[in-house]
Amino acid sequence: MTSSQRNQDSALAALLAPDLLVMLAESPGDVAAETEELHPKTLADVAEAMPWDRVADLLRALPAARAADVLEYLDEELRTEVLEAMSTEQAAALISQMTPDERADILEELEEETADEILHDLPDAERQETERLLQYETDSAGGLMTTEFVSVSQDLSMEEALTIVRTAARSGRKEAMHAVYVTDARGALVGVMSLRELVAAPEGSTVLDVAWTEVVKVTATADRAEVSDLISEYDLVAIPVVDGFERILGVITVDDVIDAIVEEQTEDVQKLGAVQPLEEPYFTVGFWSVARKRVGWLVVLFIGEMFTGTAMRAYEDTLAQALALTLFIPLIISSGGNSGAQSATLITRALAVGDVEIRDAMRILLREFGQGIVLGTCLGAIGFVRALMWGNSTTLSAVVALTLVMVVLVGSVVGAMLPLVFKRLGFDPAIASSPFVASLVDVTGLVVYFNIARALLRLP
Amino acid sequence: MTSSQRNQDSALAALLAPDLLVMLAESPGDVAAETEELHPKTLADVAEAMPWDRVADLLRALPAARAADVLEYLDEELRTEVLEAMSTEQAAALISQMTPDERADILEELEEETADEILHDLPDAERQETERLLQYETDSAGGLMTTEFVSVSQDLSMEEALTIVRTAARSGRKEAMHAVYVTDARGALVGVMSLRELVAAPEGSTVLDVAWTEVVKVTATADRAEVSDLISEYDLVAIPVVDGFERILGVITVDDVIDAIVEEQTEDVQKLGAVQPLEEPYFTVGFWSVARKRVGWLVVLFIGEMFTGTAMRAYEDTLAQALALTLFIPLIISSGGNSGAQSATLITRALAVGDVEIRDAMRILLREFGQGIVLGTCLGAIGFVRALMWGNSTTLSAVVALTLVMVVLVGSVVGAMLPLVFKRLGFDPAIASSPFVASLVDVTGLVVYFNIARALLRLP
Numbered sequence: 055m056t057s058s059q060r061n062q063d064s065a066l067a068a069l070l071a072p073d074l075l076v077m078l079a080e081s082p083g084d085v086a087a088e089t090e091e092l093h094p095k096t097l098a099d100v101a102e103a104m105p106w107d108r109v110a111d112l113l114r115a116l117p118a119a120r121a122a123d124v125l126e127y128l129d130e131e132l133r134t135e136v137l138e139a140m141s142t143e144q145a146a147a148l149i150s151q152m153t154p155d156e157r158a159d160i161l162e163e164l165e166e167e168t169a170d171e172i173l174h175d176l177p178d179a180e181r182q183e184t185e186r187l188l189q190y191e192t193d194s195a196g197g198l199m200t201t202e203f204v205s206v207s208q209d210l211s212m213e214e215a216l217t218i219v220r221t222a223a224r225s226g227r228k229e230a231m232h233a234v235y236v237t238d239a240r241g242a243l244v245g246v247m248s249l250r251e252l253v254a255a256p257e258g259s260t261v262l263d264v265a266w267t268e269v270v271k272v273t274a275t276a277d278r279a280e281v282s283d284l285i286s287e288y289d290l291v292a293i294p295v296v297d298g299f300e301r302i303l304g305v306i307t308v309d310d311v312i313d314a315i316v317e318e319q320t321e322d323v324q325k326l327g328a329v330q331p332l333e334e335p336y337f338t339v340g341f342w343s344v345a346r347k348r349v350g351w352l353v354v355l356f357i358g359e360m361f362t363g364t365a366m367r368a369y370e371d372t373l374a375q376a377l378a379l380t381l382f383i384p385l386i387i388s389s390g391g392n393s394g395a396q397s398a399t400l401i402t403r404a405l406a407v408g409d410v411e412i413r414d415a416m417r418i419l420l421r422e423f424g425q426g427i428v429l430g431t432c433l434g435a436i437g438f439v440r441a442l443m444w445g446n447s448t449t450l451s452a453v454v455a456l457t458l459v460m461v462v463l464v465g466s467v468v469g470a471m472l473p474l475v476f477k478r479l480g481f482d483p484a485i486a487s488s489p490f491v492a493s494l495v496d497v498t499g500l501v502v503y504f505n506i507a508r509a510l511l512r513l514p
Numbered sequence: 515m516t517s518s519q520r521n522q523d524s525a526l527a528a529l530l531a532p533d534l535l536v537m538l539a540e541s542p543g544d545v546a547a548e549t550e551e552l553h554p555k556t557l558a559d560v561a562e563a564m565p566w567d568r569v570a571d572l573l574r575a576l577p578a579a580r581a582a583d584v585l586e587y588l589d590e591e592l593r594t595e596v597l598e599a600m601s602t603e604q605a606a607a608l609i610s611q612m613t614p615d616e617r618a619d620i621l622e623e624l625e626e627e628t629a630d631e632i633l634h635d636l637p638d639a640e641r642q643e644t645e646r647l648l649q650y651e652t653d654s655a656g657g658l659m660t661t662e663f664v665s666v667s668q669d670l671s672m673e674e675a676l677t678i679v680r681t682a683a684r685s686g687r688k689e690a691m692h693a694v695y696v697t698d699a700r701g702a703l704v705g706v707m708s709l710r711e712l713v714a715a716p717e718g719s720t721v722l723d724v725a726w727t728e729v730v731k732v733t734a735t736a737d738r739a740e741v742s743d744l745i746s747e748y749d750l751v752a753i754p755v756v757d758g759f760e761r762i763l764g765v766i767t768v769d770d771v772i773d774a775i776v777e778e779q780t781e782d783v784q785k786l787g788a789v790q791p792l793e794e795p796y797f798t799v800g801f802w803s804v805a806r807k808r809v810g811w812l813v814v815l816f817i818g819e820m821f822t823g824t825a826m827r828a829y830e831d832t833l834a835q836a837l838a839l840t841l842f843i844p845l846i847i848s849s850g851g852n853s854g855a856q857s858a859t860l861i862t863r864a865l866a867v868g869d870v871e872i873r874d875a876m877r878i879l880l881r882e883f884g885q886g887i888v889l890g891t892c893l894g895a896i897g898f899v900r901a902l903m904w905g906n907s908t909t910l911s912a913v914v915a916l917t918l919v920m921v922v923l924v925g926s927v928v929g930a931m932l933p934l935v936f937k938r939l940g941f942d943p944a945i946a947s948s949p950f951v952a953s954l955v956d957v958t959g960l961v962v963y964f965n966i967a968r969a970l971l972r973l974p
Binding site: 095219224250251266291309316355357374384392401402424428432437496 | 552714747748771779789796797808811816820833837852878885897904922956
C-alpha cells in the first residue's frame with residue numbers, strides 16, 4: 055500500500071472481512087491459499103474487523119506457522135481474548151510456532167493460570183526455552199531477546215559458513231538472521247558479520263577474514279533503554295546478548311527495540327505529566343490502577359502547594375491593606391509555572407537524548423538565566439499595561455511587572471536545574487514534571503510578590 | 515563492549531585519544547591499520563575526545579570511505595566545525611564517499627555557502643543525486659531515503675538474482691541491502707524479498723517464486739511519522755519509496771527511522787511542555803531562537819490567565835467579606851491544573867501510539883469523569899482537614915473540599931477531552947500541554963470556588 059492509502063488500512067480491512075467471513079463459512083479450505091500473499095499484519099487488520107469469536111476460526115483455517123505470524127500482529131486485547139477462548143491444546147499448538155521471545159511476551163499478557171496451562175502443553179524443548187526467557191525481567195535485555203540465532207565457528211571457510219546459514223534459513227525455523235555470529239572453541243562470541251558480508255565474501259576467504267572482531271553486545275540484565283541506545287548509536291539491526299563468559303545467549307532485533315523505544319518514551323512523557331508510568335495501553339489498565347498511579351503525585355503536589363497558603367497567611371496584613379493584589383495571584387504564579395515547565399521539559403528531553411550532560415550545568419544555568427530575563431520582561435511589560443488598564447496605580451502596576459520578571463526568571467532557572475539535580479542524585483530527571491516545577495515555583499512567586507509589594511507600596 | 519562498560523565509553527575513548535594523537539604525529543601511515551577493527555562509532559568517540567583541530571588530521575589518515583563512516587557518527591556540532599575548517603576539495607572528497615542520504619543530511623547542516631561550494635566540487639553523478647535529494651523536505655520520506663538500493667527484474671532465476679546481489683555487495687558501494695526489490699518491465703515495484711529469503715531459495719526457483727508481491731511502501735512526500743509507523747507496525751528493516759508510477763525512487767532504512775522516531779518524540783515532548791519544537795539540539799539552537807520558540811506560548815497562556823483577574827474582580831465583594839478564601843486560591847487552581855495535566859498527558863500519548871482513537875471519546879469521558887470524582891474526593895478530604903487545622907469554620911472548610919472535588923473533576927475531563935478536540939479539528943493533540951490545560955482550568959476553578967462560597971457562606 056502507499057502512504058496515502060494508509061489511513062484507509064482499517065477501511066480496507068473492513069471491506070475484506072465480510073468476504074473472508076463468507077469464505078470461512080463456505081470453503082474454509084481456500085482461506086490459506088487466498089490470503090497467502092498478504093502481509094501477516096494486513097491479515098491481522100482484517101481479523102480485527104471481524105467479530106472476535108470468528109477470529110479463532112480464521113486462525114484455525116491457516117497453517118499453524120502462518121496463524122502464529124498473524125497472532126503476533128493482533129491487537130493485544132483481542133489476542134488475549136482469542137487465546138483464552140481457545141482450547142489449551144489449540145493455543146499451545148499456535149504458540150509453539152512463534153519465536154521464543156514472542157512466545158514469552160504473549161504468555162506474560164495472559165492470565166497466569168491460562169499461561170501455565172499453555173506452557174505445560176508446549177513440547178518439552180519449547181517449554182524449557184520459554185521458561186528460561188520468562189525468568190528475565192520484561193524490561194531487560196534477557197526479556198527482549200530471542201534465543202534462535204545463527205552462529206558459526208571461527209575456524210570455518212566462508213563456503214562452509216554459507217552452507218550453515220543457508221541450511222538454517224531453509225529450515226523454516228524463525229531464527230533472527232540479521233547478522234551471523236562467530237564463536238571460538240569455548241563458545242565465546244568473537245565476531246560478527248552481516249548477511250550482506252556473507253554474500254559478498256570473496257571465494258576462498260575464511261570466516262576470520264570477513265568477520266568484525268569488535269562486537270557491540272549487552273549482558274542479559276542490561277536495561278532496555280541501554281539496549282535501544284546502543285542499537286540506535288551504532289545503527290544496528292540486531293545486538294547479541296551474552297553471559298558472564300561471553301557466550302551468546304540470544305539476540306535482540308531492531309523491531310523489538312523500536313517497540314521498546316516507544317514504550318520508554320511513553321513512560322517519560324507520563325512522568326513529565328506527573329503520572330506514574332501506566333506500562334500498558336490506556337484502556338488495558340484497570341480504572342483503580344490508573345487512579346493509584348495518579349493519586350500519589352497529586353497528593354504530593356497538593357501538600358507542596360499547601361505552602362502557598364502558609365506563605366499567604368504570613369502576609370495576611372499586607373493583603374488586607376491592598377485587596378487588589380489578590381487579583382494578580384493566579385496570573386503571577388502561573389507565569390512562573392509555565393516558564394518553569396518549558397525549561398524543565400527542554401532540559402529533561404535534552405538529557406534523555408544526550409544533547410546535554412550534567413557537566414553542562416553552568417552553561418545551562420547562564421542560558422536559562424538569560425531566557426528568564428528576556429521572557430520575564432515580555433510578560434512584565436504586558437502585565438504592567440494590563441494592571442494600569444484595570445485602574446491600578448502606577449506603583450501597583452510596577453509591583454506586578456517587577457514580580458513577573460522575577461518569577462519567570464526563578465521559574466526558568468529552577469525548571470532547568472531540577473532535572474539536572476535529579477539526575478545527579480541518581481533519580482530519573484523526568485520527575486521534574488511541569489506540575490512539580492509549578493508547585494515549587496508557586497510558593498517562591500508569592501513570597502517574591504508580597505515582598506516587592508511591601509517595599510514599593512510601603513505596606514505592613 | 516558489554517553493557518556494564520557502556521558508561522565508560524567516553525572514558526575509554528579518552529584513553530585511546532592520546533595514543534592516537536601520538537601516532538598521528540609520528541607515524542600517520544599506521545593509523546588506518548591500527549584502528550581497522552574498531553566500529554566507526556567508537557572511532558568517532560575517540561575523535562570527540564581529541565582537540566577539534568586534530569580531528570581533520572585523523573580523518574586524513576584514514577582511507578576516504580572509512581573517514582566518511584567516522585564522519586557520519588561524529589557529533590553534529592563537531593562535524594560542522596571540522597568540515598568548515600577543511601579545504602573544499604578535502605570536504606568534497608570525504609562527502610562523496612557517503613551514502614546519498616547522509617550526504618544530503620550533512621550538507622543541510624552546513625552554512626549554505628560552504629554547502630554550495632562542496633556540492634559544486636562533488637563528481638557530477640553524486641552532485642545531481644544530492645541535489646535531487648535536497649529538494650525533498652527533511653521530514654518527508656524523500657528526505658529520509660537513500661537512492662542506492664538493489665533491485666532485480668521479476669523474470670530472473672534466483673541464481674541470476676543472487677549473482678546481481680553478490681556483485682553489488684562486492685562493489686564496495688554502500689547500497690541499502692536489507693531487502694532486494696523486484697521490478698517489472700516498466701520498472702514498477704512488484705515485489706520484495708529479504709537477503710535471508712534470497713540465500714534460502716531452493717535451487718532452480720525463480721524470483722517470482724520467492725518474492726512477496728504485497729509490498730509495504732510509501733510515496734516521497736509521506737511524512738516521517740507515517741514512515742516510522744509503517745516500519746514499526748510491519749516490523750520492517752527497510753521501506754521502499756515510490757513515485758506516482760510505482761517506480762522505486764529510494765529506500766528508507768530502519769536506522770534513519772529510529773532517529774526520526776526519537777526526533778518526532780522530542781517534538782511531542784516539547785509541545786507538551788508548551789515550547790514550539792526546537793528541531794535542533796538544545797545548545798545548537800541560538801539563544802534568541804529559543805526565546806522566540808518559548809515566548810509565543812508564554813504570551814498566549816499569560817493572556818488566557820488574565821481572565822482569572824477578570825473573574826476575581828467580578829467576585830471582589832465576596833472576597834472582601836471573607837479574606838480567608840484567598841488563602842486557598844493557589845491550592846485550588848493548581849489541583850485542577852495538575853489533574854488536567856495528567857489526563858491531557860495520558861490521552862495525548864495514547865493518541866500518539868494509537869492506543870485510543872477519536873471514536874473512543876465517550877468511553878474516555880466516562881472513565882475520566884470517574885477518575886475526577888475519585889481523585890477529587892481524595893484531595894477534597896485532605897483539603898478539608900487542612901482548612902479546619904488553619905482554624906477555619908466547618909462551612910468554609912466544606913467550601914474548599916467541595917470546590918476541590920469539582921475542580922479536579924473539571925480538570926480531568928477537560929484535560930482528557932482537549933487532545934481529542936484538537937485532533938478532531940486537524941491540529942496536533944500535543945497542543946494540549948500541561949500549562950495550556952492549567953490555564954483553561956484555572957478560570958473555571960475560580961468561578962466554581964466563588965459560587966460555592968457564595969452559596970454556602972451566604973456571601974454577596
